[in-house]
Amino acid sequence: MSRAVDAALGAGALALAGAYGAMATAIPVSMLSDAVGPGGVPLVVAGLLAFGGAGVLIKTALVGGGTAGKQPDHQRAAGLFVILVAYVVAVPLLGYPLAVGILAAAVAFFAGGRGIGIVAFAAALAGLFWFGFVKLLGIPFPSGLLFGG
Amino acid sequence: MAALFSGDGLVTILFAFAGCLWGIFGGALPGISPSIAMALLLPFTYGMDPIPAIVLLASVYVGAEYGGSIPAILIRTPGTNASAATTIDGYEMARQGKGGEALGISLISGLVGGLFGLVVLVLATEPLARVALAFTPAAYFALAVLGLSVIASLSGGSLLKGVIGAGLGLMVATVGTDPVSGVPRFTFDSPELLGGIRPILVMVGLFAVAEMLVQIGEPPWAKAEARDTRLKLPGFGMMRRLFRAQAIGCGIGTFEGVTPGAGGTVAAFMAYNEARRWSADPDAFGKGSPEGVAAPESANNVVTATALVPLLSLGIPGSNSAAILLGGFMVHGLTPGPLLFERAPEVVWGLYGGLLAANIAMVLLGMVILTPALWLVNRPKPYLIAAILCLIVSGVFAIEQSVFDVGLVLGIGVVGYLLRLAGVPVLPIVLGVVLGFMLESNYRRSLMLSAGDHAVFIEDPVALVLLLLAVALTAYSFWSEFKRKT
Structure with a gap:
């Protein structure tokens, strides 16, 4: 270090x-x-x-300090953190299914994913999570203000 | 045993299989340690009954140790830290076209180790817990101090940084309403903090979120080739050949498992070294020796059970995974330690049965899971990271339906990331968080009973012995660190 x-x-x-x-x-x-x-x-x-x-x-x-080891990429870590904070701010407004889908797409894109596959992945993940958490487990996730709450 | 096959028992077995499956997948992903795989599931155990919840978490640990050996053997990338020793000979065997055989040896040696560890767990835990039943509040305070003194062995070479970590953990434990007077402390007028910061949030933030913040900047994982996906179990002759290596792994895994801070990684490397030392053909090690796979794999699977001995008997977690399991107990209002055997013996026995089922599940799933596990490892990393983060934010929200908790976990993740940069170990922080309440409440209760006289801590013989042990352990750690660096 x-x-x-x-x-x-x-x-x-x-x-x-x-x-x-x-x-x-x-x-x-x-x-x-x-x-x-x-x-x-x-x-x-x-x-x-x-x-x-x-x-x-x-x-x-x-x-003195120890020798510095391999350091993570701080800029990318900060970027990911910003995306996650944006999700926390957006989820009460957009509602859970839309917000988690956008989060999945944004993180995948930020991590290097490209192409139409990201949209399909995000839509599938949002659908799966919405079905699992909201419909199966009955957890009252925010439904959002934009679409009538 | 009959209870295990009752209606509830079948549910427990189902959760043992589910946990093991999750553990194998998690362990197979480089960067997802057993504790992270467990932390990801922790929020989902809130709505469950205690026994399936605890079994689910413990089974993840069992499955992850085998899962970690899959990329270790096939692509020379250990999925977990404890499988790093397996890489040496496992990958050499794979290069010689014996990858399936190496995986079979890993699986069966893991089973041998897991079952041996379970026997040790059952035999050792209750007698130790019975001794602790006679503890007074002063003795419990001393036990918490002793638990914190093991940070020395968990600090990865810097005791002072371990002290900082423990201090931070204890700080977190003091947030919320004071347990004696009811006065709010360090809540910044936030109603969400009145109940304190739940250990589960600290664990998910420190383990899972911090790891994702690191992984986002790391290069993609290596790919495994599909031709390697045929598993071959060892025959009778091979099992006879492996017996000595497995016995060494079991012995070392037992010792290292019950020693706080040692864990599966140390056990695996020690077992590898000792198996080579006692081998009739030590030169074969490093060149694709089956014994070089069997010894570390049996050792790290023994640890999955024996690491629970100090947790269940004394309430002190000695490893990251044991700390997460402690979080699982706390979620259900259960406190591991001597009273657990009196208040909820069915949970302890359910856990034992679940571990047995998890070890059997590991073998059954291990025989069929290789192809899907490799498929998962070969998924593009951006999608895996995105899916894991969505799971974290959704799971944390599900605990108390609180967006505040999600923000808190992200903040803790950033703190964990920064502490990792500074070389501050995580486990002392977790230890501080989970032992903080035990420490403070018993300290103050002892003083109330003794009318404020601190002599209570030396007049109680058990407390005195435990405190002396803590002082000796801390002094020895400082001395050995000073000696190592001069």
Whole structure:
């Protein structure tokens, strides 16, 4: 692992521990509370996280980071994440069958699939999932606002 | 046994077959580990009865270990980490035109290992759980601390990163309503977070979504050739020849399975090495030796059962797959550990019966599944990724009919992706999430019973022993990591 990544991890863990610890101390104590209180254990957890973060930082400063392994393609990962977030935003509006079909087509296209096969695949998958989840299992997926809910 | 063949039993057998089938397909796909295959099914177990649900998940693990050996042998690409050792001699056998024979040896050695592991599981778990029945809240707190101390062996070489992972997991476990006072904590005024973050969402995000974010940038998987799809089971003579290698695999798999963090991969490689060491013809290893397939395959299938010993007896998952299975128990309001044998013995025995059925299913399905499994591996990767992601978002929504949960899982997936980049191991996070409640509730209950006196943790002999063990284990881990790097 590279020095910069380890340093970022250590600093991130320290910052998170600080924020989490501050929130833990601000938790109101109820009349029903015990001696430890609702913030007691979270404070210990913040300490544990801070210990790990500080340890990684010190280790990185003293002996450096490890060698960086093969890295995933961050741009493609970010692109996929955007598609998935778009699905979450769109599903209440478009309804489940349409949204899941568009998701299937978008992911397949983004992952390198091409041609009319994508449309057939997406339509088949949307139909299969709609039948399985909504009709067979009876799960009330969003039916969407666009088409009359 | 009679119960297994009752109406409910037949349903259980059906789910054992279904889980095994899913596991074989999942294991055959490079990049889909047994735990990911299990995590994908986890949301669907919500509406099921506990026994079929647990059996379904456990059977996925059994099937995935055989499924992983299919691409390992035929295209030199291990479908699961544990099948990497099988690649060495399995692929050599396939190159010599003995791919079907290698697959047959893998299948039968897996059966031998799976059945042996099941016997160990049945014999070892209940006595261990009976000891734990005498535990007080202080002892349970100490047990949770001991469970967390095993992160050292799960941290893949960086104990400090394991500590960060465990800290993150424990943080997640504190989100929601405080179990003692009822005060909301870390909910950001969101009603969806009042009930806490369910471990299942953390597992699906960390295992499945994070893996898909990595896979989207990876090149396509290698293709398998259709000519390799005829399976040949070993005859009596071959079974006699394989006996020693399988026995070594069973012994090592038992030890590694009950050791938290070791798992099937370590067991398979150790079994391969020991089988070569004790072989009459060690030079044949690496050149297509049947023993080189039998030893790792029996070892990693023993682990599918023996990894459940610490989970069922003490409630501590020692591997990713055991953690997912723990999630399956929690979905149904069941807590693995000593009380499970008192409160829901039928679930434990149902699981044992289901594992037996899953091992038999593995052989029956293994004989006919090769062609469809290879067809699946050869599907274009973009369609597979799209189908898996649609399954994830649909399955997660199905749990509580909550779009918020789907967004939460995606967010956890991104965190998992970033933590993977930083080399933070996943299992300590999961361990923190699942042990967090046990740790906090028993700590605070102990102090309430002792009027706030912390001496309760050293006056209780069981708690004291467990805490000393945790301290010793942690100190040893720090020392050995320091020694290794100096």
